[in-house]
Amino acid sequence: MKKIKRLIALVILTAVFISPFPSSVQNGNQVLALNNNLGLTPPMGWNSWNIFGGDINEEKIKQIADAMVTSGMKDAGYEYVNLDDNWMANPARDANGKLIPDLKRFPSGMKALADYIHSKGLKFGIYGDRGVTTCCNIPQSGSQGYEEQDAETFASWGVDYLKYDNCASDSNLQAGYERMRDALLKTGRPIFYSICCWYFVGPWMVDCGNSWRTTGDISDDWGSITKNIDVNSKSAAYAGPGHWNDPDMLEVGNGKMTDTEYKAHFSMWCMMAAPLIAGNDIRNMTTATKDILTNKEVIAIDQDAAGVQGTKVSSSGELEVWCKPLGTDGTTKAVTLLNRGGTSADITVNWSDIKLADGPATVRDLWEHKDCGTFNSGYTANVPSHGAVVLKVQAGYTDPTIMYGDVDGSGVIDALDYSLIKRYLLGQISEFPASNGKLVADVDGDGQITALDFSLSKKYLLGIINKFPAQK
Ligand code: GLA
Numbered sequence: 001m002k003k004i005k006r007l008i009a010l011v012i013l014t015a016v017f018i019s020p021f022p023s024s025v026q027n028g029n030q031v032l033a034l035n036n037n038l039g040l041t042p043p044m045g046w047n048s049w050n051i052f053g054g055d056i057n058e059e060k061i062k063q064i065a066d067a068m069v070t071s072g073m074k075d076a077g078y079e080y081v082n083l084d085d086n087w088m089a090n091p092a093r094d095a096n097g098k099l100i101p102d103l104k105r106f107p108s109g110m111k112a113l114a115d116y117i118h119s120k121g122l123k124f125g126i127y128g129d130r131g132v133t134t135c136c137n138i139p140q141s142g143s144q145g146y147e148e149q150d151a152e153t154f155a156s157w158g159v160d161y162l163k164y165d166n167c168a169s170d171s172n173l174q175a176g177y178e179r180m181r182d183a184l185l186k187t188g189r190p191i192f193y194s195i196c197c198w199y200f201v202g203p204w205m206v207d208c209g210n211s212w213r214t215t216g217d218i219s220d221d222w223g224s225i226t227k228n229i230d231v232n233s234k235s236a237a238y239a240g241p242g243h244w245n246d247p248d249m250l251e252v253g254n255g256k257m258t259d260t261e262y263k264a265h266f267s268m269w270c271m272m273a274a275p276l277i278a279g280n281d282i283r284n285m286t287t288a289t290k291d292i293l294t295n296k297e298v299i300a301i302d303q304d305a306a307g308v309q310g311t312k313v314s315s316s317g318e319l320e321v322w323c324k325p326l327g328t329d330g331t332t333k334a335v336t337l338l339n340r341g342g343t344s345a346d347i348t349v350n351w352s353d354i355k356l357a358d359g360p361a362t363v364r365d366l367w368e369h370k371d372c373g374t375f376n377s378g379y380t381a382n383v384p385s386h387g388a389v390v391l392k393v394q395a396g397y398t399d400p401t402i403m404y405g406d407v408d409g410s411g412v413i414d415a416l417d418y419s420l421i422k423r424y425l426l427g428q429i430s431e432f433p434a435s436n437g438k439l440v441a442d443v444d445g446d447g448q449i450t451a452l453d454f455s456l457s458k459k460y461l462l463g464i465i466n467k468f469p470a471q472k
Pocket of ligand 1: 085134136216217
């Protein structure tokens with residue numbers, strides 16, 4: 001009987017899962033969700049724009065690919081080598097309308113460059129635009145009206161990642177981004193789809209891209225970092241495996257901030273489960289820069305399989321505590337103590353701030369690589385100006401005996417509860433029918449309703465788990 005119930009749930013679930021969002025229907029677009037199975041953790045790689053701007057050529061990019069391996073970046077998890085704007089010829093298309101590279105700077109062509117990058121065990125990314133030209137304004141360089149042909153061209157070259165920009169006059173950006181999504185899916189090649197449209201526009205993005213830019217262009221200064229943190233945090237609930245908020249590429253190592261600031265920048269990108277796309281010249285980075293970019297303990301926060309975006313849980317003026325739940329059992333949290341102020345200061349995380357019951361929890365400092373001890377109700381560290389202390393806090397866990405997952409209050413946990421959580425994450429509803437709906441929807445007990453609760457409720461219906469982490 002239980003099996004039959006689960007089978008029925010599976011059928012309903014499948015229907016819910018493959019059905020289009022209403023916006024796709026209204027636009028009359030081809031109805032395909034982005035199901036390329038990529039980006040189950042945030043992508044890691046390198047991109048040419050922040051350090052080289054348009055000054056790129058194949059020699060430089062091959063050297064970067066070499067350095068990805070020799071510097072330890074590949075070993076730390078970075079895999080994509082991505083060209084940004086200005087790789088194309090001028091004008092950008094041949095007589096058949098096919099995109100062509102600038103053969104003076106890329107004499108061997110893009111397939112050869114992709115082959116070289118692949119031979120290093122890395123992946124190749126390229127850049128395009130939904131408008132008539134890219135942001136560098138090269139005639140014929142935009143993909144508007146050429147989506148299928150360009151996606152085919154990229155696939156034939158062996159492209160693994162597309163950053164798709166927004167310099168366009170057509171105001172219907174959703175339609176433009178969906179056209180390229182469908183074109184990429186049609187090629188049959190798995191290509192990570194990075195939407196670069198500078199702000200979070202709406203829930204349709206979750207079904208369209210593997211990531212979407214939430215901010216304008218980053219710059220190598222502290223004000224830009226804090227601004228992007230704040231803007232990117234607004235859409236935290238939409239992040240999850242396969243679809244990430246993107247506060248733009250890293251500036252670590254580009255020279256205009258202090259190493260303390262770069263550490264804080266990197267820490268916060270990891271806390272926010274952001275794509276980690278290095279933007280510095282990795283052929284000759286300082287040891288300090290390399291140590292930041294390749295800190296595997298901090299990277300592990302970003303890459304945590306649960307895929308929850310961390311959020312600010314308390315603050316006092318310019319002193320802030322951020323928390324990102326790790327794993328799915330509710331016992332482990334990444335915590336960042338962030339000091340935006342001009343002088344060093346003590347910052348305290350209380351276990352109650354991070355939804356842990358008072359009681360012994362171990363604390364590890366992930367920049368110092370050292371265990372700090374066991375603490376019963378919180379932990380205090382001195383944090384330098386514009387700096388961050390990153391901690392891993394691990395505890396036992398208890399919670400009240402309420403019926404987690406039953407968000408409609410019907411007394412059973414079924415596909416309706418699952419679809420209500422999805423609708424909540426998409427912004428289609430703001431409350432649940434159950435009287436304590438938001439609490440019971442937080443099935444992992446981390447204090448937030450995120451994609452993790454959604455995926456746990458799916459796992460429950462599929463019989464993969466038989467109890468939620470929040471349930472005693
Ligand atoms: C836009 C993007 C940048 C970069 C440039 C290239 O500004 O947001 O990341 O790709 O275009 O022209």
